[in-house]
Amino acid sequence: MPxxxxxQGKLLYAQSGGVxxxxxxxAAGVIETARAHGVQVYAxxxxxVGALREELVDTSKESxxxxxxxxxxxxxxxxxxxxxxxxxxxxxxxxxxxxxxxxAHNIRWFLYNGGNDSADTALxxxxxxxxxxYDLRCIGVPKTVDNDLVMTDCCPGFxxxxxxxxxxxxxxxxxxxxxxxxSTRVFIMEVxxxxxxxxxxAAGLAGHGPDDAPHIILFPERTFNKDxxxxxxxxxxxxxxxxxxxxxxxxxNAAGQLLSDNxxxxxxxxxQLGGVAPMLAALIKKELGYKYHWALPDYLQRxxxxxxxxxxxxxxxxxxxxxxxxxxxxxxxxxPVIVRDSDTPYRWKITPAPLKAIANHEKKxxxxxxxxxxxxxxEAARRYLRPLIADEAPPPYSADGLPQYVQLRHVRVxxxxxxxxx
Amino acid sequence: MPxxxxxQGKLLYAQSGGVxxxxxxxAAGVIETARAHGVQVYAxxxxxVGALREELVDTSKESxxxxxxxxxxxxxxxxxxxxxxxxxxxxxxxxxxxxxxxxAHNIRWFLYNGGNDSADTALxxxxxxxxxxYDLRCIGVPKTVDNDLVMTDCCPGFxxxxxxxxxxxxxxxxxxxxxxxxSTRVFIMEVxxxxxxxxxxAAGLAGHGPDDAPHIILFPERTFNKDxxxxxxxxxxxxxxxxxxxxxxxxxNAAGQLLSDNxxxxxxxxxQLGGVAPMLAALIKKELGYKYHWALPDYLQRxxxxxxxxxxxxxxxxxxxxxxxxxxxxxxxxxPVIVRDSDTPYRWKITPAPLKAIANHEKKxxxxxxxxxxxxxxEAARRYLRPLIADEAPPPYSADGLPQYVQLRHVRVxxxxxxxxx
Numbered sequence: 001m002p003x004x005x006x007x008q009g010k011l012l013y014a015q016s017g018g019v020x021x022x023x024x025x026x027a028a029g030v031i032e033t034a035r036a037h038g039v040q041v042y043a044x045x046x047x048x049v050g051a052l053r054e055e056l057v058d059t060s061k062e063s064x065x066x067x068x069x070x071x072x073x074x075x076x077x078x079x080x081x082x083x084x085x086x087x088x089x090x091x092x093x094x095x096x097x098x099x100x101x102x103x104a105h106n107i108r109w110f111l112y113n114g115g116n117d118s119a120d121t122a123l124x125x126x127x128x129x130x131x132x133x134y135d136l137r138c139i140g141v142p143k144t145v146d147n148d149l150v151m152t153d154c155c156p157g158f159x160x161x162x163x164x165x166x167x168x169x170x171x172x173x174x175x176x177x178x179x180x181x182x183s184t185r186v187f188i189m190e191v192x193x194x195x196x197x198x199x200x201x202a203a204g205l206a207g208h209g210p211d212d213a214p215h216i217i218l219f220p221e222r223t224f225n226k227d228x229x230x231x232x233x234x235x236x237x238x239x240x241x242x243x244x245x246x247x248x249x250x251x252x253n254a255a256g257q258l259l260s261d262n263x264x265x266x267x268x269x270x271x272q273l274g275g276v277a278p279m280l281a282a283l284i285k286k287e288l289g290y291k292y293h294w295a296l297p298d299y300l301q302r303x304x305x306x307x308x309x310x311x312x313x314x315x316x317x318x319x320x321x322x323x324x325x326x327x328x329x330x331x332x333x334x335x336p337v338i339v340r341d342s343d344t345p346y347r348w349k350i351t352p353a354p355l356k357a358i359a360n361h362e363k364k365x366x367x368x369x370x371x372x373x374x375x376x377x378x379e380a381a382r383r384y385l386r387p388l389i390a391d392e393a394p395p396p397y398s399a400d401g402l403p404q405y406v407q408l409r410h411v412r413v414x415x416x417x418x419x420x421x422x
Numbered sequence: 423m424p425x426x427x428x429x430q431g432k433l434l435y436a437q438s439g440g441v442x443x444x445x446x447x448x449a450a451g452v453i454e455t456a457r458a459h460g461v462q463v464y465a466x467x468x469x470x471v472g473a474l475r476e477e478l479v480d481t482s483k484e485s486x487x488x489x490x491x492x493x494x495x496x497x498x499x500x501x502x503x504x505x506x507x508x509x510x511x512x513x514x515x516x517x518x519x520x521x522x523x524x525x526a527h528n529i530r531w532f533l534y535n536g537g538n539d540s541a542d543t544a545l546x547x548x549x550x551x552x553x554x555x556y557d558l559r560c561i562g563v564p565k566t567v568d569n570d571l572v573m574t575d576c577c578p579g580f581x582x583x584x585x586x587x588x589x590x591x592x593x594x595x596x597x598x599x600x601x602x603x604x605s606t607r608v609f610i611m612e613v614x615x616x617x618x619x620x621x622x623x624a625a626g627l628a629g630h631g632p633d634d635a636p637h638i639i640l641f642p643e644r645t646f647n648k649d650x651x652x653x654x655x656x657x658x659x660x661x662x663x664x665x666x667x668x669x670x671x672x673x674x675n676a677a678g679q680l681l682s683d684n685x686x687x688x689x690x691x692x693x694q695l696g697g698v699a700p701m702l703a704a705l706i707k708k709e710l711g712y713k714y715h716w717a718l719p720d721y722l723q724r725x726x727x728x729x730x731x732x733x734x735x736x737x738x739x740x741x742x743x744x745x746x747x748x749x750x751x752x753x754x755x756x757x758p759v760i761v762r763d764s765d766t767p768y769r770w771k772i773t774p775a776p777l778k779a780i781a782n783h784e785k786k787x788x789x790x791x792x793x794x795x796x797x798x799x800x801e802a803a804r805r806y807l808r809p810l811i812a813d814e815a816p817p818p819y820s821a822d823g824l825p826q827y828v829q830l831r832h833v834r835v836x837x838x839x840x841x842x843x844x
Contacts, residue, residue, distance in 0.1 A: 019600045021593075046603040075596025081604040163823055170824055171443075171725035174497025178441045181468040182503040187721065206824065295720035299609065303593035306729055309823060389823035394816070401585055401731065401811035402592055402628065 009108025011327060013059075014044035014051055015143075016083075016114030016121070019076040020157030021164075021305040022316035023143050026113055027077055028070040029320025030141070031059050035067075037328055042105065042413055047081035048112070048121055052094060052422040054101050054415045061411035069406035071317060072395035074305035077408050080114075083422070085121050088131060097420050098125065099134040104416040109137045109327040113320075115144035115155070119335060120359040126333035139323045140335035140355050143316070145302045147198035150361040151353040152337035154388055156319055157302070159312030162202030163389035164304040165191055165246070168297065169206035173213025173244050176293075180242035185290035186233060187213075187244045190277035192301060194250035196364045197221050199301070202385055203246035204377035213244035215375075218276075220250040221365050222374040224259055229280075230287050232375055237290060247276050306403055310391035315348070322350040346387030431530025433749060435481075436466035436473055437565075438505075438536030438543070441498035442579030443586075443727040444738035445565050448535055449499055450492040451742025452563070453481050457489075459750055464527060464835055469503035470534070470543055474516060474844040476523050476837045483833035491828035493739065494817035496727035499830050502536075505844070507543050510553060519842050520547065521556040526838040531559045531749040535742075537566035537577070541757060542781040548755035561745045562757035562777050565738070567724045569620035572783040573775040574759035576810055578741055579724070581734030584624030585811035586726040587613055587668070590719065591628035595635025595666050598715075602664035607712035608655060609635075609666045612699035614723060616672035618786045619643050621723070624807055625668035626799035635666035637797075640698075642672040643787050644796040646681055651702075652709050654797055659712060669698050728825055732813035737770070744772040768809030 013030050015023055027043070034041045041059045044050035057078060059067070070077055088095055101107070112122040119140045126138035142149055147158035169189065176187045191199045197219030207213055215236040218224065236243040251259050260276040277294040284290055315338055322336035334352040341347040369381035377385070395403035435452050437445055449465070456463045463481040466472035479500060481489070492499055510517055523529070534544040541562045548560035564571055569580035591611065598609045613621045619641030629635055637658040640646065658665040673681050682698040699716040706712055737760055744758035756774040763769040791803035799807070817825035 015600070019597055049604060073596065074593050076600030079603055080600045082601075083604055166824060167728055168722050168726075170827065171496050171727060172721045174495065174827060175441055175721045175725040178437070178498030178502045179504075181501055182471060182505055184721075189722075205822070293720050294718075295722050296716075296718045297722060298715050298717035299594045299597045299606075300590050300611075300717050300719060303597040304590075305593060306589055386822060390821065391823060392816075392819055394814075397814055399812065400627070400808060401813060402588060405592065405596060 009106050010040045010042055011109040011111065011324065012042050012044060012051065012102070012107045013111045014047045014113065015076040015078055015080045016047040016112060016118035017080060017143070018145065018302065019080050020143055020145050020302050021074045021160040021308045022156055022313050023113060024070040024073045024075070024077045025313050025316035026141055026143060026156060026320035028067055029317040030111055030324055031067050033321040033324040037324065039328065042107065043078040046079035047083060048085065049081045049083050049422055050079065051101060052097055052420055054417050054420065056105065056413040057410050058413045062408055066406050066408055069404070071313065072305060072393070072403070073405040074303045084117055085124055088124065094422065095128055095132060099128060099132055100417055102134065102136055105413065109139070111139050111141050111323050111327065113141040113143050115146065115149060116360060116362060119149070119355050123333060123355040123359045126355060129332070137327050137330060137332045139327050139331065140358065141319055141323045142335055142337065145192060145199065146196060148196045148362045148364070149358055150363045151358050153340040153348065154338055156312060156316035158198060159309035159315070159388040160304065161192070161199055161301050162385060163309040164301050164307055165199055165202045166205040166389055167307055169203040169214050169244065169246055172295070173206065176213070176242045176244060183291055184293045185237050185242050186284050186292040188277045188280050188292065188294040189246050190249055190275050190294070190296045191246060193220060193248035195220055195362060197248045198365055200246050200248040201365055201369060201377050201381055202389065204381065205385055205389060211240045214246040215240065215243045216245040217376055218245065218247035218251045219365060219370060219374070220248045220252065221370060224251045224253050226283070228373070230284070232373070233284055234288055245280065247280060249275055251276055305395055308393050309389045310393040311346070311388055313393045318350050326352055343383045343387065346390065431528050432462045432464055433531040433533065433746065434464050434466060434473065434524070434529045435533045436469045436535065437498040437500055437502045438469040438534060438540035439502060439565070440567065440724065441502050442565055442567050442724050443496045443582040443730045444578055444735050445535060446492040446495045446497070446499045447735050447738035448563055448565060448578060448742035450489055451739040452533055452746055453489050455743040455746040459746070461750065464529065465500040468501035469505060470507065471503045471505050471844055472501065473523060474519055474842055476839050476842065478527065478835040479832050480835045484830055488828050488830060491826070493735065494727060494815070494825070495827040496725045506539050507546055510546065516844065517550055517554060521550060521554055522839055524556065524558055527835065529558070531561070533561050533563050533745050533749065535563040535565050537568065537571060538782060538784060541571070541777050545755060545777040545781045548777060551754070559749050559752060559754045561749050561753065562780065563741055563745045564757055564759060567614060567621065568618060570618045570784045570786070571780055572785045573780050575762040575770065576760055578734060578738035580620060581731035581737070581810040582726065583614070583621055583723050584807060585731040586723050586729055587621055587624045588627040588811055589729055591625040591636050591666065591668055594717070595628065598635070598664045598666060605713055606715045607659050607664050608706050608714040610699045610702050610714065610716040611668050612671055612697050612716070612718045613668060615642060615670035617642055617784060619670045620787055622668050622670040623787055623791060623799050623803055624811065626803065627807055627811060633662045636668040637662065637665045638667040639798055640667065640669035640673045641787060641792060641796070642670045642674065643792060646673045646675050648705070650795070652706070654795070655706055656710055667702065669702060671697055673698055727817055730815050731811045732815040733768070733810055735815045740772050748774055765805050765809065768812065
């Protein structure tokens with residue numbers, strides 16, 4: 001029988017996986033809600049790695065102002081990690097260590113803020129009560145720019161990268177349209193999305209007709225068809241004068257190979273690092289002869305808090321708040337997810353969903369969101385995506401012209417256990 | 423003797439070279455000021471190319487609202503071009519054609535909005551009065567994200583790309599700091615600047631000490647020193663845990679070769695297209711073994727009107743306004759330039775400068791703006807750069823969550839002359 005949970009326990013919060021423009025808004029939701037309940041929050045440095053190392057930050061040492069400022073600060077304020085726990089069968093020592101750390105610091109609730117892998121970690125930890133006799137209440141908190149978690153209508157972090165992508169596509173379209181007569185004809189922007197094309201799909205919101213950018217979207221959900229692609233680039237340039245392509249990083253050819261892994265070598269003999277945009281650019285140059293430019297915003301797209309979606313910020317905060325409430329209500333192995341009640345006006349709420357149904361699943365862009373030719377989005381996709389980028393939530397700016405992002409103090413909780421290297 | 427200039431002449435405005443987030447604010451300044459004087463503005467489609475082709479837009483057909491909206495719309499609303507006029511000696515036909523077009527439409531003032539090359543074009547046209555007997559008043563109007571025009575304290579377009587670059591560096595630094603413990607250690611952002619490092623220098627505003635991003639800036643004004651660069655990357659990662667590098671696209675090795683031209687070939691046998699960021703990434707991976715990410719925002723940086731500098735928008739408008747006033751005051755062969763009266767508080771004014779002193783000159787980042795080790799900016803650089811990114815000027819947003827950028831009607835002035843192919 002697991003022991004009774006004492007009311008005076010502490011709550012441990014940790015951030016995991018690739019960070020987003022709004023993961024810290026979730027942290028603010030967690031900490032402010034726990035404070036309102038009189039519960040002390042420790043935060044692990046660098047996700048589960050810091051929990052294993054007993055590197056814990058006492059968030060009660062941070063001012064109310066600093067915690068409130070997390071709502072408008074990108075990146076992961078406590079540090080994140082890419083680290084997958086082995087199963088209990090394969091490595092029991094990690095789990096017994098986590099229990100030691102939790103017991104040493106009277107941690108009774110653990111909130112893990114991440115994507116698919118993190119939901120898996122949270123699920124494993126939620127089962128420790130039964131298997132190892134330590135009753136930790138474990139809540140997964142959703143976060144991923146990839147928007148690929150199942151059970152939730154959307155993922156905190158996605159709305160802001162979607163807004164950045166649509167906005168950048170709109171702006172760059174105006175630029176290319178200006179230059180096309182004597183210079184750049186084709187512009188290619190490579191966006192994140194190894195297995196799912198949600199971010200690329202969001203670029204589609206920039207345009208309202210076949211002549212608007214983006215003219216072509218490439219989804220990992222569709223096999224790359226070179227001939228159809230080149231034909232559409234050519235037809236677009238001949239009709240409109242220019243062409244904007246937005247490609248997911250993860251598109252593959254019919255043999256299942258990533259296009260970005262195109263066999264080329266740099267001066268050091270390494271595989272070319274450029275990803276898919278330079279590869280498509282080279283293809284267009286060779287086959288059609290058009291002058292091109294390409295962009296790869298990489299981390300810029302997911303760190304762009306300055307142009308975050310207000311809905312995204314609010315949802316990120318709300319899942320943090322709900323996660324604390326679920327934990328204090330003694331729920332276990334759940335994740336607060338977003339349920340859409342209506343598209344127009346957009347209405348949503350938060351409900352708990354079982355981690356078991358979420359961990360290690362992946363939501364792709366559905367068939368009916370991709371247009372018949374495979375190069376665009378449908379009206380159904382627009383109905384889904386539009387509310388997620390609506391409204392702005394600009395950060396406060398300093399007199400120097402830059403956002404006032406907060407840097408936490410990171411006051412460390414004194415360690416009580418011997419060192420441990422995960 | 424050139425003929426007397428009739429009061430009822432028209433003013434021709436054209437955009438040239440790479441466009442910016444604020445070149446249309448200059449167009450708004452030109453058109454609104456000319457309207458206030460009762461002067462009709464024609465705009466050439468695609469710069470001087472449209473003037474040669476007699477492809478002219480009657481801006482009086484655009485509403486006041488549309489012209490006002492140019493102030494917050496990126497790209498070149500009338501189309502730009504990359505096209506260098508030959509000298510009068512080498513190709514007289516272009517000049518006689520331009521005179522034919524001007525005479526056919528009673529154009530007496532020509533405002534050419536661009537960078538170095540465009541100042542050269544404007545200068546050549548300003549001399550037509552003397553050499554070809556047609557008295558056209560010709561004013562260059564400054565515009566370039568490169569900030570490399572002489573005689574002016576700064577160039578409209580630069581402040582906004584500077585703000586975008588500093589902002590992106592700040593945001594991406596927070597992201598990388600979160601990931602460094604288990605993943606990305608080094609981040610490289612490649613920015614525009616083939617011959618001058620002004621944009622890269624602006625990234626320096628993101629940080630306030632040696633541990634803040636950017637840790638390393640690479641300037642075309644400095645020969646790339648591989649050993650010193652790698653040593654600084656290593657020292658930074660060992661001290662801070664991570665390292666952000668911002669590199670101008672145009673850095674060169676001791677032999678004078680562009681680093682981006684690194685001899686590698688893609689799958690089609692073309693020279694690698696990636697530019698300097700992937701090259702530096704490969705170098706770091708090979709020599710130091712750090713995990714990296716890199717970004718190449720390309721046109722995104724100069725099209726980012728959503729995060730424009732307010733000072734930049736105001737200066738862009740002011741040079742357009744001044745150019746019209748100079749033209750109507752019968753000045754010729756001048757450019758309105760920005761003079762800085764004070765750093766703090768920032769005070770500036772517009773004065774005319776001779777095109778002859780501007781055309782074909784290039785202003786590099788001065789010696790005392792670059793730190794002793796060649797990898798950062800000095801306090802003098804900060805004093806210069808800081809006011810240029812101060813204050814925001816966000817565009818209005820629609821309910822869909824995207825800026826309301828304007829699309830002009832482009833009502834064409836009926837052609838009066840036979841076709842001409844430049």
